[in-house]
Amino acid sequence: MPLPLYYYLSITAVNILMSWALYLPYRVAHLHFLTVANMAISGYTAGYLVMSLHVPFGWALVVGFALGGLIGWAVSIFIGDAPTFAVVIVGFTFIFITRAVIQNLPAVGGPMGMFGLPNIGGSAASHRWIILGILYALVILVGWLIHRFDNSRLGRAASAVFVDADLAASLGINRKRLGMLLQTASCTIAGGTGVLYGFIYKSFHLDFFTFALVGFFMIVIFVGGYATQWGAAVAAPILYGVPLFFPPEIQSWRIVIYGALLILVLVLKPEGFITPRFVRSIETFLSGDRKKRNITLKEVV
Amino acid sequence: MQVFVAQLINGLSLGSIYVLLVTGFNLLLLVAMIIHFSYPQVVVFSMYIIWVVLQLTGNNLFLGIAAGVVSSICLNLLSAPLFQKVMRKRGEVDINSTMVLSLGIGMIITDVLSHTFNKGLPVAFPDQLASVTPLLRVGLISVQVGQVWSLGVGFVAVSAIFLILYRTRPGRAFRAIAEDPNGARLVGIPILRTGLASYALSGVLGGVTAVLLAMVLGSASPGLGEQVAHKVLAVSIIAGLGNLAGGLVVGLALGVLEAIVQGYISGTWSNAIAFVILLIVILARPRGLFGSKL
Amino acid sequence: MKKLIGVLALVLFATTLGFGQAKVVAEEWQIPFLNCLTGPIAAIGEFLEWGAEYAAQEINASGGIAGVPVKVIPVDTALDPQKGSVEMARIVKDGLVAMGPVPEPVIMAAMPIAVEAGMMSMTATTSLEYAQKFFPWTVSFLPPTEERLATIVAAWGKEFPDMKKVVQFIEPYGPWPGMADGHVKGLQGIGISVLPPVEVPTDAVTFGPLVVKALEEKPDGIILVCNAEKAAKIIKELKSRGWKKMNHILVFSSADDPQLYATGGTDLNGVQVYNYINLDISNPRWNAFKAAFAKDHKGMAPFSLSPNYYDALYMIKEAIEKTGVTGDPSKLAEERKKIADYCANVKNFHGLLFNWDMKDGIPTNKPNFIFQIQDGKKKLVEEVR
Numbered sequence: 001m002p003l004p005l006y007y008y009l010s011i012t013a014v015n016i017l018m019s020w021a022l023y024l025p026y027r028v029a030h031l032h033f034l035t036v037a038n039m040a041i042s043g044y045t046a047g048y049l050v051m052s053l054h055v056p057f058g059w060a061l062v063v064g065f066a067l068g069g070l071i072g073w074a075v076s077i078f079i080g081d082a083p084t085f086a087v088v089i090v091g092f093t094f095i096f097i098t099r100a101v102i103q104n105l106p107a108v109g110g111p112m113g114m115f116g117l118p119n120i121g122g123s124a125a126s127h128r129w130i131i132l133g134i135l136y137a138l139v140i141l142v143g144w145l146i147h148r149f150d151n152s153r154l155g156r157a158a159s160a161v162f163v164d165a166d167l168a169a170s171l172g173i174n175r176k177r178l179g180m181l182l183q184t185a186s187c188t189i190a191g192g193t194g195v196l197y198g199f200i201y202k203s204f205h206l207d208f209f210t211f212a213l214v215g216f217f218m219i220v221i222f223v224g225g226y227a228t229q230w231g232a233a234v235a236a237p238i239l240y241g242v243p244l245f246f247p248p249e250i251q252s253w254r255i256v257i258y259g260a261l262l263i264l265v266l267v268l269k270p271e272g273f274i275t276p277r278f279v280r281s282i283e284t285f286l287s288g289d290r291k292k293r294n295i296t297l298k299e300v301v
Numbered sequence: 302m303q304v305f306v307a308q309l310i311n312g313l314s315l316g317s318i319y320v321l322l323v324t325g326f327n328l329l330l331l332v333a334m335i336i337h338f339s340y341p342q343v344v345v346f347s348m349y350i351i352w353v354v355l356q357l358t359g360n361n362l363f364l365g366i367a368a369g370v371v372s373s374i375c376l377n378l379l380s381a382p383l384f385q386k387v388m389r390k391r392g393e394v395d396i397n398s399t400m401v402l403s404l405g406i407g408m409i410i411t412d413v414l415s416h417t418f419n420k421g422l423p424v425a426f427p428d429q430l431a432s433v434t435p436l437l438r439v440g441l442i443s444v445q446v447g448q449v450w451s452l453g454v455g456f457v458a459v460s461a462i463f464l465i466l467y468r469t470r471p472g473r474a475f476r477a478i479a480e481d482p483n484g485a486r487l488v489g490i491p492i493l494r495t496g497l498a499s500y501a502l503s504g505v506l507g508g509v510t511a512v513l514l515a516m517v518l519g520s521a522s523p524g525l526g527e528q529v530a531h532k533v534l535a536v537s538i539i540a541g542l543g544n545l546a547g548g549l550v551v552g553l554a555l556g557v558l559e560a561i562v563q564g565y566i567s568g569t570w571s572n573a574i575a576f577v578i579l580l581i582v583i584l585a586r587p588r589g590l591f592g593s594k595l
Numbered sequence: 596m597k598k599l600i601g602v603l604a605l606v607l608f609a610t611t612l613g614f615g616q617a618k619v620v621a622e623e624w625q626i627p628f629l630n631c632l633t634g635p636i637a638a639i640g641e642f643l644e645w646g647a648e649y650a651a652q653e654i655n656a657s658g659g660i661a662g663v664p665v666k667v668i669p670v671d672t673a674l675d676p677q678k679g680s681v682e683m684a685r686i687v688k689d690g691l692v693a694m695g696p697v698p699e700p701v702i703m704a705a706m707p708i709a710v711e712a713g714m715m716s717m718t719a720t721t722s723l724e725y726a727q728k729f730f731p732w733t734v735s736f737l738p739p740t741e742e743r744l745a746t747i748v749a750a751w752g753k754e755f756p757d758m759k760k761v762v763q764f765i766e767p768y769g770p771w772p773g774m775a776d777g778h779v780k781g782l783q784g785i786g787i788s789v790l791p792p793v794e795v796p797t798d799a800v801t802f803g804p805l806v807v808k809a810l811e812e813k814p815d816g817i818i819l820v821c822n823a824e825k826a827a828k829i830i831k832e833l834k835s836r837g838w839k840k841m842n843h844i845l846v847f848s849s850a851d852d853p854q855l856y857a858t859g860g861t862d863l864n865g866v867q868v869y870n871y872i873n874l875d876i877s878n879p880r881w882n883a884f885k886a887a888f889a890k891d892h893k894g895m896a897p898f899s900l901s902p903n904y905y906d907a908l909y910m911i912k913e914a915i916e917k918t919g920v921t922g923d924p925s926k927l928a929e930e931r932k933k934i935a936d937y938c939a940n941v942k943n944f945h946g947l948l949f950n951w952d953m954k955d956g957i958p959t960n961k962p963n964f965i966f967q968i969q970d971g972k973k974k975l976v977e978e979v980r
Binding site: 304307308310311312314315318412415416419420421422423424425433434435438441443445517518519520522523524525528529559560561563564565567568569571572 | 633634635636637638641767793794795796797798799800801803804805807808810811824827828831832834835836837853854857858859860862
Binding site for chain 1: 396401572
């Protein structure tokens with residue numbers, strides 16, 4: 001496989017997974033930035049396990065997922081049903097704490113970072129295939145789980161909470177448990193993804209996990225569409241990949257273009273490009289029902 | 302004791318920066334129901350405009366300050382229709398839409414500043430505006446002109462905004478159109494004119510804040526807004542959204558806390574410690590220490 | 596006899612031909628430069644880019660590399676490891692050699708790709724601590740930190756016999772804490788006691804608390820190991836609190852960049868800074884470089900890292916010409932190795948400002964200088980070897 005394609009595909013998978021990690025809590029209107037801190041915590045932990053303690057990568061990855069989930073669950077006990085503002089502050093807090101801890105920990109390289117993570121599978125080629133395989137297996141698994149969630153009672157409950165939290169509570173929806181579930185799931189995904197992110201680069205550096213990354217994932221969700229998982233799945237590869245082909249003069253204005261795109265989408269199409277209605281139309285079009293309902297491609301688009 | 306007093310003054314100086322920014326942030330919340338996460342970036346943009354005008358006019362302070370205020374007003378007025386469009390329900394704070402929109406605005410401002418002004422390098426303000434010569438110095442205790450102004454204006458701004466919003470007709474009109482536009486229209490409040498006036502008021506405060514930051518900090522860089530934006534949001538939430546007096550108290554307290562931690566414990570842990578304390582407060586009192594005014 | 600001489604001459608001529616430059620296949624040497632042209636350090640990235648482009652123009656004006664023109668291809672990584680890695684992956688496909696990446700987070704993400712592909716990418720502005728993780732597929736333009744810095748700081752300390760206690764302001768970024776350790780070694784070596792350091796938060800906006808903390812210990816000297824903008828602000832804060840002996844403040848080399856001077860202005864007068872490049876030397880190449888830089892940058896003088904990628908391109912030129920690299924795609928792996936091996940142990944390389952040797956990728960005899968700042972310009976105080 002061409003190397004640029006490997007990096008594009010693997011980083012795109014990371015972006016999809018992390019956008020989904022933000023998408024899940026946002027189903028109950030929580031902007032859960034703790035996920036980026038989870039990436040760093042689990043990533044550095046796994047890197048330390050592999051480099052210093054010679055733990056096999058598979059186990060380190062499992063630890064990464066578990067650690068992310070544990071942190072997410074522990075924090076969600078307090079903020080499972082907290083106002084959005086509190087959840088935002090929690091995220092910022094953990095990002096600051098994580099940076100401070102890592103900066104002061106020589107065992108994980110401190111401010112220099114962690115170098116020379118080994119190849120998994122013995123060779124560079126096998127490393128790439130394994131990482132890519134794990135990433136896309138995760139994309140499929142997580143995507144399927146989110147799809148199941150979205151189409152379940154829990155998913156409908158989350159939608160109700162998003163629209164009107166108080167009304168949802170009066171209908172008997174346990175906001176706290178729902179919030180805890182989503183936050184724990186989101187942090188679990190983020191933890192494992194953080195491990196894989198570092199192993200793509202074979203190194204870890206604090207500046208891999210910054211507020212700018214949070215901003216990028218937010219753009220993916222809001223431009224792609226925050227009401228359905230497909231928004232992130234479609235927007236992540238496009239927003240990451242298309243600028244790579246811009247001429248240098250336009251690439252240098254990439255951030256301005258992202259910002260302008262975000263504003264335009266919020267103003268003109270607040271739900272994002274991929275809306276639930278659009279997804280239902282596609283599903284109907286692709287299924288045999290379209291003939292019965294006389295739905296044409298034009299109607300779908 | 303001298304060291305403690307010096308650190309206290311440092312903390313109040315830092316806190317006054319937060320107070321100024323949080324007051325503008327809260328003002329936008331009260332008059333427009335928007336969470337303008339990137340309000341600090343708007344202020345930094347005004348700082349750059351001040352710098353440009355000072356460069357072009359041979360350090361004419363009056364023109365520089367006027368340009369800063371005008372640019373802040375213009376930016377606010379330009380962004381007003383965008384915010385109004387994205388809000389799902391008028392009369393309620395839609396944190397998600399407005400915060401995300403302001404994120405986009407902030408990204409554009411920061412990148413434009415790093416592309417176009419002074420080749421992205423920091424800009425330093427002249428001595429007439431940002432002198433390092435202190436007003437008073439006793440041992441380690443040092444008080445600068447900018448610090449006195451920013452603290453003083455911070456108090457005045459909070460009081461003035463409070464009085465305007467809660468004690469004057471225009472202020473009540475601002476709040477009315479923010480809380481219930483339809484109701485405001487019914488009682489004859491001109492929505493467009495009043496709305497624009499409210500954004501302009503916030504712009505004036507933003508411009509004044511830009512001048513004071515220039516005096517206190519002495520320089521500006523493209524990333525300055527992002528560095529403080531998280532703290533401004535945190536202060537507002539901890540104090541209670543829209544709570545002007547609360548913002549004053551918590552802003553100063555955060556500044557003092559950071560100064561004490563940096564001075565007595567560790568610089569690299571100051572943010573983490575400050576945010577942990579803020580986190581504990583918000584978990585204990587989700588509506589803020591002093592209660593939300595929305 | 597004549598026939599014998601004729602045969603001998605023919606044999607000699609034929610032998611010489613065998614050692615001559617093999618025919619260069621490349622029509623143009625394209626050297627990608629992974630740089631930070633947008634984002635917070637875009638200004639510095641532009642200065643580095645300028646140096647490389649200027650070198651390319653000079654080289655082409657004098658006939659190119661082995662008779663073939665060279666082109667620097669700017670590749671903006673925007674300080675984004677995601678972008679840096681994809682761009683490096685593109686480059687290693689058929690690139691012969693590259694320059695950069697800049698700065699450290701992108702180096703971490705992108706250099707493993709170059710290492711795996713066996714392609715040299717010259718990280719000419721990072722510390723040895725970063726570069727050596729990727730040897731032999733890069734070289735360091737900076738000598739070993741601890742011994743070099745200990746010597747420099749000791750020389751600074753010796754200037755001022757009244758200096759008994761020094762405090763350092765340290766920002767926890769990359770190799771900077773390690774550099775601070777090098778300073779400690781140097782100071783302690785000449786009997787100066789080193790006070791507990793003052794840690795500078797990465798997002799610090801005001802520096803009053805940190806300065807008060809430092810001054811409380813009553814230091815005689817101060818070393819600033821933080822980014823340039825912060826260094827300038829700390830100096831201003833020190834001045835406002837009555838610090839008078841400006842030459843008892845030493846700024847470390849990584850803060851010696853345009854942000855320092857843009858932020859500090861005349862408040863920096865008297866402050867000393869160490870670096871390994873003396874911009875005041877005079878030689879025809881450097882004088883021409885300075886003049887051209889000033890012309891393109893509104894009279895500004897080049898900053899200390901400006902020559903690095905100029906030198907990097909010339910080193911690549913020398914490597915290609917001296918090792919007979921042809922640019923033949925079928926010999927890519929072999930020619931990449933030739934360039935890397937040559938650069939790692941180049942002898943008496945004629946840099947823009949001075950000549951130096953490399954030994955296993957580490958420069959061995961680069962000079963170090965201490966300067967004093969006056970009105971935005973640096974005056975040489977001493978050269979330290």
